[in-house]
Amino acid sequence: MSNAVQAETMPAPKDWLIVGGGLAALAAAKKLRNEGAGVHIVEAGKGFGGINNSRPWKEFLLDFGCHLFGNESPETTALILEMAGGSAIPVSPKIAAITKGEISIDVEYPDFNHYGPEIAGEMLIDVLAAAADDRVADVMADSSSSLKDLLLARFGQKGTDMLSPIVKKITTLDPEHLSAKAAVQLPVRRILLTDPDSADLLKQVPALDDRILKPSTGTGLDFYQDAKHVMPTRMFYPSHNGLSGFTANCVEGLKSADAHLETGKSVTSIRRGGTAVIATFADGEEIRTDNLLWTSGPDSLAKAAGIDIDTDAIYHKLPMVFYYFDVPSDRAGERHFMIDTSADNHCFRISIPPNYGPGLAPEGRKFICCEVTCEVESDIFQDPDAFAGDIWREAVAAGMAFGDAPDDVLTMKAPATYRFPKQGAEAVVQPLMDWLAETPAVHMSAPFTFGKSGTVRAVTAQLDEA
Numbered sequence: 006m007s008n009a010v011q012a013e014t015m016p017a018p019k020d021w022l023i024v025g026g027g028l029a030a031l032a033a034a035k036k037l038r039n040e041g042a043g044v045h046i047v048e049a050g051k052g053f054g055g056i057n058n059s060r061p062w063k064e065f066l067l068d069f070g071c072h073l074f075g076n077e078s079p080e081t082t083a084l085i086l087e088m089a090g091g092s093a094i095p096v097s098p099k100i101a102a103i104t105k106g107e108i109s110i111d112v113e114y115p116d117f118n119h120y121g122p123e124i125a126g127e128m129l130i131d132v133l134a135a136a137a138d139d140r141v142a143d144v145m146a147d148s149s150s151s152l153k154d155l156l157l158a159r160f161g162q163k164g165t166d167m168l169s170p171i172v173k174k175i176t177t178l179d180p181e182h183l184s185a186k187a188a189v190q191l192p193v194r195r196i197l198l199t200d201p202d203s204a205d206l207l208k209q210v211p212a213l214d215d216r217i218l219k220p221s222t223g224t225g226l227d228f229y230q231d232a233k234h235v236m237p238t239r240m241f242y243p244s245h246n247g248l249s250g251f252t253a254n255c256v257e258g259l260k261s262a263d264a265h266l267e268t269g270k271s272v273t274s275i276r277r278g279g280t281a282v283i284a285t286f287a288d289g290e291e292i293r294t295d296n297l298l299w300t301s302g303p304d305s306l307a308k309a310a311g312i313d314i315d316t317d318a319i320y321h322k323l324p325m326v327f328y329y330f331d332v333p334s335d336r337a338g339e340r341h342f343m344i345d346t347s348a349d350n351h352c353f354r355i356s357i358p359p360n361y362g363p364g365l366a367p368e369g370r371k372f373i374c375c376e377v378t379c380e381v382e383s384d385i386f387q388d389p390d391a392f393a394g395d396i397w398r399e400a401v402a403a404g405m406a407f408g409d410a411p412d413d414v415l416t417m418k419a420p421a422t423y424r425f426p427k428q429g430a431e432a433v434v435q436p437l438m439d440w441l442a443e444t445p446a447v448h449m450s451a452p453f454t455f456g457k458s459g460t461v462r463a464v465t466a467q468l469d470e471a
């Protein structure tokens with residue numbers, strides 16, 4: 006087909022063309038179909054779901070890393086359950102964190118008590134001073150703020166000094182090179198540096214409640230009381246076939262609701278066409294649509310819309326190596342997942358997804374998943390198998406595995422997983438935001454949000470405003 010738009014050869018107008026087939030797209034499609042809009046999803050890859058997928062290995066089903074859905078608001082959880090066809094296992098996460106080689110139960114944040122009372126005391130004094138100064142709102146309002154600016158505003162100098170190596174371990178960058186918006190992706194929301202009773206006392210002060218962490222117990226829903234009505238626990242997970250089962254249910258539900266879904270379709274350019282928008286695909290086909298929702302990131306949207314911005318300056322895309330250890334069930338620990346912020350260890354997270362519920366492993370066996378963030382040039386990325394013994398020993402020291410060696414191991418590496426906004430990213434995307442403001446038919450899912458619930462909540466809120 007020629008690139009000229011021939012009205013007579015155009016497919017019938019769609020109400021919404023959704024570009025990208027990840028979680029944001031599937032949630033948007035569900036909401037829009039529920040409201041009666043026509044929906045057409047185009048995904049560049051071979052399948053839907055993005056990172057929300059699983060890979061078969063022997064009789065296991067492996068997600069790419071540790072994945073759980075957070076139960077954060079009744080509306081979001083209700084929509085995710087609807088997308089999942091109602092199938093979900095409630096999970097009261099059994100979690101832990103390793104800090105400086107020491108294990109703390111019921112926290113998924115670094116525990117600075119392990120550095121001793123002197124350092125924890127210095128950190129506390131600086132947190133009190135930062136809380137009195139109360140600059141967090143100003144820092145967040147300034148689009149040029151770095152993560153370091155935010156850490157200083159939240160926790161003061163000592164807390165920033167202590168958290169910086171942890172940020173570097175997880176992201177491979179120092180906090181001054183990341184945007185303050187990256188904080189939602191990292192365990193830096195609050196800081197754990199007192200015993201629970203002292204934390205309770207400090208948290209009576211609103212400015213400290215926002216900065217001081219107390220280990221969670223029970224369902225972990227202390228902060229999300231409303232969400233209990235829909236799901237009784239803080240987290241949940243698909244009942245069948247892991248994340249690939251979830252995505253399959255979403256796709257099936259959308260198809261049976263007459264949404265149109267296509268894979269292998271990459272949008273290469275978009276342009277205004279009166280009040281509508283025209284999308285051109287790699288094969289030259291064009292679609293005119295009333296509304297277009299772009300869920301594949303501002304970098305690819307800028308390219309498609311011909312907006313000249315430095316797309317490399319938006320995200321730090323993180324390489325990762327995943328290790329999966331095959332063990333008999335009695336050689337896997339009881340926890341769901343834990344984080345390891347120790348500089349000496351490679352893993353930043355270790356999880357046992359078969360502990361969430363049935364369907365991921367055959368009877369009598371489990372797998373343990375270890376995630377290592379790194380650089381592409383690093384030895385571990387170049388030759389992950391050479392590090393399998395070290396990684397196994399880290400899992401054993403963490404109490405997530407037992408024995409001298411696993412029965413089998415699978416290593417996988419991915420050159421780009423998490424996308425962390427770089428310092429100054431908001432200014433870089435501003436010309437694109439200006440273009441979007443002048444192009445009401447085109448919408449972009451929030452570029453600097455994170456997490457499954459966060460992604461679904463952000464995109465549904467955007468559609469409410471559209």
Ligand SMILES: Cc1cc2nc3c(=O)[nH]c(=O)nc-3n(C[C@H](O)[C@H](O)[C@H](O)COP(=O)(O)OP(=O)(O)OC[C@H]3O[C@@H](n4cnc5c(N)ncnc54)[C@H](O)[C@@H]3O)c2cc1C
Nearest residue numbers: 025026027028029049055056070072073271272301456457
């Ligand atoms: C290792 C890992 C573990 C995680 N664990 C958790 C967790 O436990 N809990 C949690 O809440 N969150 C977790 N997250 C985050 C969460 O999964 C993501 O925030 C969320 O899935 C993002 O969804 P999305 O639709 O915005 O993006 P994506 O899933 O990246 O989807 C974008 C889609 O667009 C497609 N695409 C790209 N360009 C084009 C184009 N030009 N045309 C058409 N299609 C295109 C891509 O192929 C992709 O399918 C994790 C993320 C990672 C990487």
